[in-house]
Amino acid sequence: MNYRVIKENKLFFLTDENGNIVENHSYGLGLYMNDTRYLSKFNLKINGEEPILLHSDGSENYMAKILMTNPHQEKEGSLILWRESVEIERTRFIYDDILYETVTAKNYYPKTVSFELSAHFDADFKDMFIVRGFQTGKVGRRTGQEINKNQLDFLYEGADEVKRTTSVKWDTPHDRASEEGDVHFSITLGHEESKAITFMIAPKEGEEKNQVHLPAHEALEKLKASYTEWENSMTSVETDYLPLQRLVDRGTDDLRVLLTDIGYGRFPVAGLPWFGVPFGRDSLIAALQMLAFQPEVAKGTLLTMASLQGTKVDPWRDEQPGKIMHEIRSGELANTGQIPFTPYYGTIDATPLFLVLLTEYVRWTNDLDTFHRLEENVKRALQWIDEYGDRDGDLFVEYHQEAEKGIANQGWKDSGDSIVHRNGDYAETPIALSEVQGYVYQAKKGIASIYEKLGKTEQAEDLSKQADSLKAKFEKEFWMDDQQFYAIALDQDKKQVGTITSNPGHVLFSGMLNEERSLKVSDMLTSEKMFSGFGIRTMGEGEAGYNPMSYHDGSIWPHDNSMILLGMSRLGYQQHAKKVIEGLIDAGAHFEYDRLPELFCGYGDKIGKAVKYPVACSPQAWAAGTPLVFIQGLLGIVPDSTEKKITIDPFLLDGMNELTVHSMRIGEGILSLKVTRDCGKIQTEILENSSGCEIEQS
Structure with missing residues (x-):
């Protein structure tokens, strides 16, 4: 830097x-x-x-x-x-x-x-x-x-x-x-x-x-003293694999400096230097990455986002009732209405991600009191998905810019050239992104599960049916037989945007894909076309829009990889996850202070080093949270404290013989465990379990 x-x-x-x-x-x-x-x-x-x-x-x-x-x-x-x-x-x-x-x-x-x-x-x-x-x-x-x-x-x-x-x-x-x-x-x-x-x-x-x-x-x-308090409140990690230890330590320290509280509890701002503000998808994803380390941050993030939830139709700010905001600014131009960031709502994914984070938070903590506190926000978010997100009633959630000074592409790849057909033409809006459909599916299934536990059977069944219908239509409209992969999006004419990208990898985490196609997606993402040696590229090498120096069309984003890792881990694809984790750890060694940046260039590892992107933010919240996802992936941990069970399926990286995790907060207490390699076999020792959950090892 x-x-x-x-x-x-x-x-x-x-x-x-x-x-x-x-x-x-x-x-x-x-x-x-x-x-x-x-x-x-x-x-x-x-x-x-x-x-x-x-x-x-x-x-x-x-x-x-x-x-x-x-x-x-x-x-x-x-x-x-x-x-x-x-x-x-x-x-x-x-x-x-x-x-x-x-x-x-x-x-x-x-x-x-x-x-x-x-x-x-x-x-x-x-x-x-x-x-x-x-x-x-x-x-x-x-x-x-x-x-x-x-x-x-x-x-x-x-x-x-x-x-x-x-x-x-x-x-x-x-x-x-x-x-x-x-x-x-x-x-x-x-x-x-x-x-x-x-x-x-x-x-x-x-x-x-x-x-x-x-x-x-x-x-x-x-x-x-405030930093010591923060460290003591976090899950702690010890490993004999020092490159991983350094990344985790750096990530937890960076997340502390990015915490802010505007009155509803601490949450992570997006990153420095330019995005030290409440930021819809960035704050939500960073909080999701932190669930295994500090779930209280997820609560602060949820309450903050709920406080800024849309209440009216306002095209100047791309606002609609129930929508979760994208970004809020408080400078002179915002205060005088010269820019729409007061807040600005031009994001298609923050609303379903709000619901995904809430359901995952409840799985980790069983904090149904917070769910009850946010129940009206949940209803409004679900209503936004069906009434405003699905603009034409085809079950898919699409975006289209209304605000004159807003953002044209409203997914996480929000640069103007990020949604491009295989012939090089840019897709026209309204656009339905693949990963957003996965978020919606996961949100509806997750909320349905909580409703079921609360005795709201009718609402639960309705949401679950909606999710199943979305799944069936997604398979029909997004799957590309010739590529054995999913399209990044559907354009305004409902035509597939067929460029091979990382976006469908996020859908692995949603649980929406069948086993055969989940494996095909994972294989593609770790193939030479998509995997540089240092991580999964945002776009496949050889595609018309591919550029390893671009912001979204061939670069590598650690958080993008982390969302894919969450899915690979949950599905038990350990070899795929291992390849991605080891690539990113290798990349981390090439950046100052072992700090994964917002993004880096997508050149292959034949160059011998990860190539920095010229103006990447660092520290960046969801980049800092990525090493924390490594730990969750290595443990293969999937908690469901509402059902009083925790599933683990641990593995270790090459050259790694020990991983100890202390004071992971789940359910009513904590879980501490130690994973070791003994004569080539992985052994797990439960050091403490006051979570109130039974542990099942796959």
């Missing part, structure tokens, strides 16, 4: 590797809150010159450290500062919506040195959509700057009539400061003496009270 990013709750800080906010960077650097850039410049200098970067560490999710030193400085033959005399360390973290940055200077020169450290700040308060070049529009104006002792305030009044302020404070007496944003400190240090300056930068919206600025060390301890 050519950037460094940290996040906590609704605030994130994006800089270059030197720790600076510079202009004309491809990622639009800055300090952001609520889709507004509250800091657009932050540059550190020593004696007016840029320090030299030594090391830039972004391995910790809650804190970044950057190590620098001074260049050689002299004037007219007189020495000012010998090269590499002063070590400069920048340490930053966010707590309670305040950015803390401590700059520590240490003298390694044999004698006392004097120098000036200076920082330059500015705030343009630009909406994120403007920063990214996606939108222009009516905006507000800067209303000035104020300096008061050790504080510099930048003031702005938005077109949405919201007053915004960026307050920069520092804890050390300064030499001079200006309203232009410059703060200068004169520093004298003896040999190996050091001095620290802490900046505290706080965005403020409206008439919010000024935040309480804790001392940096105290704020950092509180932040670390």
Whole structure:
């Protein structure tokens, strides 16, 4: 990555590797809150010159450290500062919506040195959509700057009539400061003496009270304690296969930094730097991936999505009653109605995925109280599927863009070129995607099962019949005899979009496919055409639209693979699942900090390394959740706490001899187990089972 990013709750800080906010960077650097850039410049200098970067560490999710030193400085033959005399360390973290940055200077020169450290700040308060070049529009104006002792305030009044302020404070007496944003400190240090300056930068919206600025060390301890609490609440994993251990540890840490709470419990935002917001399908899928590790996140995600469920027909936002939203934004352009993301509902899959997550959550936890709490939301979501999702009454759920500034392709492959016929023509909407039909089937079967347990027999039978009818028609309309595979979609004329893609792989998880065709799908996805060696491609090599460098037409998305893995694991296709898991683990070793990115290029492993995609988000929630799915797949675990049973069918990867899982929350308690390889045979030891469920091993 050519950037460094940290996040906590609704605030994130994006800089270059030197720790600076510079202009004309491809990622639009800055300090952001609520889709507004509250800091657009932050540059550190020593004696007016840029320090030299030594090391830039972004391995910790809650804190970044950057190590620098001074260049050689002299004037007219007189020495000012010998090269590499002063070590400069920048340490930053966010707590309670305040950015803390401590700059520590240490003298390694044999004698006392004097120098000036200076920082330059500015705030343009630009909406994120403007920063990214996606939108222009009516905006507000800067209303000035104020300096008061050790504080510099930048003031702005938005077109949405919201007053915004960026307050920069520092804890050390300064030499001079200006309203232009410059703060200068004169520093004298003896040999190996050091001095620290802490900046505290706080965005403020409206008439919010000024935040309480804790001392940096105290704020950092509180932040670390929250991470310890998170780790203690998670299922823990130990394995002797270190590449897998590193991916799992990185994934759980990344998911913690992406958690946000807007009042209904913690849920994962989509990813950094650009999607740190509630995001329909991304948040739902990430929560689904986390069920074996932290089911409480699924509850927070469900309640958050339910709170934003559509209530009316609004073409500007692609909203309909009962629909689960796609994305919500809260910046100046959204507040003034210049973009439709308030929230925007242009997604075809979030509504059935909401129901899938709920049914899976109940299977893991038996939390029927949450189901009862959401029962009206369930009814409205089911009604949306039948009345608005199925636009023409043919049993298939289709999408079509209504919003002028909305999204044309409304499945997870939402780029404009992602739904393409085998002759290279783009499909016209309305479009019915294969995976969406699987989600709908799984949702209706799952809700029917819960209704059956609650004694609502008539509703259960009705939903189950609807699902069976969908299954029969799906087989008839989507199966391609000549390819022995399913079409990605049906177009506006109900013609098959026959390009070979990963989308039908999601249907494996739904349970909608018969055994013969499930195996054919799994074989295709792990064939040379679809499998690069590092993962399953989004589109098959040799297809008209195939491009290994594309966003959706030949690239590899870890989350896409994880959804397929959930199905392969549930169906018992261990060799297929093993191949995919091992490929992604191999890919992870080629990315910074063993972090699977949002996506990477689909080139084969003959190149020798996984090739990064130029502007992939990292960390990304559903990429971070993918290694957690590896563990679920390796255990072959399928819980149904409502029926008081857990099925397991474990296997291990090549070179892996032990996998121990502690405190997996199922039903009324926890399950801990250990899987080992002994003389070539897989052995399972149940260490603890307080779940109230019987364990069946396949």
